[in-house]
Amino acid sequence: MYRTLRVCSSGGGFEALPEPPRPVDLARIRAALEEAHVPVLDARVMLIATLEVEVTISRAGRLLFKTADPAMADRAFGRLRPLLEGGALGGGPAGHD
Amino acid sequence: MARGVMLMSGGIDSPVAMHYLLRQGHELLAVHMDNRPFTDDSPLSKVVDHLTILRERYHQPIRLYVVPHGSTQVTLMRETDRHVGCVLCRRFMWRSAERVAEREGATFLVTGEALGQVASQTLSNMRSATASVHLPIVRPLIGLDKQEIEAVARSIGTYEISTRPGVCCQAVPDKPATRSNLVQILREEERLDVEQIIDDCVRKAVIL
Numbered sequence: 009m010y011r012t013l014r015v016c017s018s019g020g021g022f023e024a025l026p027e028p029p030r031p032v033d034l035a036r037i038r039a040a041l042e043e044a045h046v047p048v049l050d051a052r053v054m055l056i057a058t059l060e061v062e063v064t065i066s067r068a069g070r071l072l073f074k075t076a077d078p079a080m081a082d083r084a085f086g087r088l089r090p091l092l093e094g095g096a097l098g099g100g101p102a103g104h105d
Numbered sequence: 106m107a108r109g110v111m112l113m114s115g116g117i118d119s120p121v122a123m124h125y126l127l128r129q130g131h132e133l134l135a136v137h138m139d140n141r142p143f144t145d146d147s148p149l150s151k152v153v154d155h156l157t158i159l160r161e162r163y164h165q166p167i168r169l170y171v172v173p174h175g176s177t178q179v180t181l182m183r184e185t186d187r188h189v190g191c192v193l194c195r196r197f198m199w200r201s202a203e204r205v206a207e208r209e210g211a212t213f214l215v216t217g218e219a220l221g222q223v224a225s226q227t228l229s230n231m232r233s234a235t236a237s238v239h240l241p242i243v244r245p246l247i248g249l250d251k252q253e254i255e256a257v258a259r260s261i262g263t264y265e266i267s268t269r270p271g272v273c274c275q276a277v278p279d280k281p282a283t284r285s286n287l288v289q290i291l292r293e294e295e296r297l298d299v300e301q302i303i304d305d306c307v308r309k310a311v312i313l
Contacts, residue, residue, distance in 0.1 A: 019270030052182050053187060064143070
């Protein structure tokens with residue numbers, strides 16, 4: 009469902025898009041994140057979760073990782089991807105500021 | 106000369122607009138609407154760096170109000186029609202700027218808006234957004250095109266700051282309305298406690 013992580017258009021973060029386009033169940037995602045004690049803000053049309061980096065998860069399935077560090081973005085993507093594709097959140101440290 | 110409040114976004118346009126008015130000798134304060142967590146730190150850092158240049162160039166202290174706007178964005182997303190999210194957001198920005206102006210004895214508001222660059226800058230959306238305030242609004246860049254604005258930004262040293270990498274505001278709707286009418290906007294705002302939201306945000310502003 010998600011193929012690649014790429015630099016976002018304004019260059020300050022990394023984004024991943026579902027291919028083909030597919031909306032995500034934000035309620036399920038939120039519940040799973042909260043169960044894993046990941047801080048998450050629910051803005052109804054998107055979630056903002058704090059993993060290793062802060063990530064925005066839109067209703068359309070777009071992920072935006074707010075970091076210029078590709079390794080950090082990749083780690084957070086690696087954790088989130090299974091959850092977004094129907095499975096469970098990948099292992100890793102809890103979110104931090 | 107008069108005292109005004111300038112909305113500063115961190116983009117290319119706002120420092121150029123500020124430059125034009127400072128050059129005329131007006132006194133300005135700056136207001137930055139802090140959209141975190143819907144963006145990163147880059148807009149604020151750009152605004153701070155813009156003001157460093159302009160303060161030195163025009164020998165004005167230019168006080169900066171950093172007004173938290175993220176919680177307002179959450180409320181708008183949860184409670185209102187997303188298609189008019191940009192207009193509603195702008196109305197809260199204007200109101201916050203006007204509240205700061207009232208506090209500081211400023212008599213006008215300033216923006217770097219040009220016509221038609223983004224959804225919020227169509228005439229109908231501008232009208233809907235600015236109907237939320239009473240102070241006159243000055244738009245020094247309204248007659249300039251993008252290339253002209255960029256040329257001025259380069260000449261005053263703010264272009265490179267404005268174009269540093271950053272994260273775009275995630276609160277922008279996927280399909281923002283390019284036309285709106287005030288009746289529709291007011292109906293959306295009936296769901297909100299507008300005055301309380303503005304009071305909370307301006308009270309929590311950090312002054313730099």
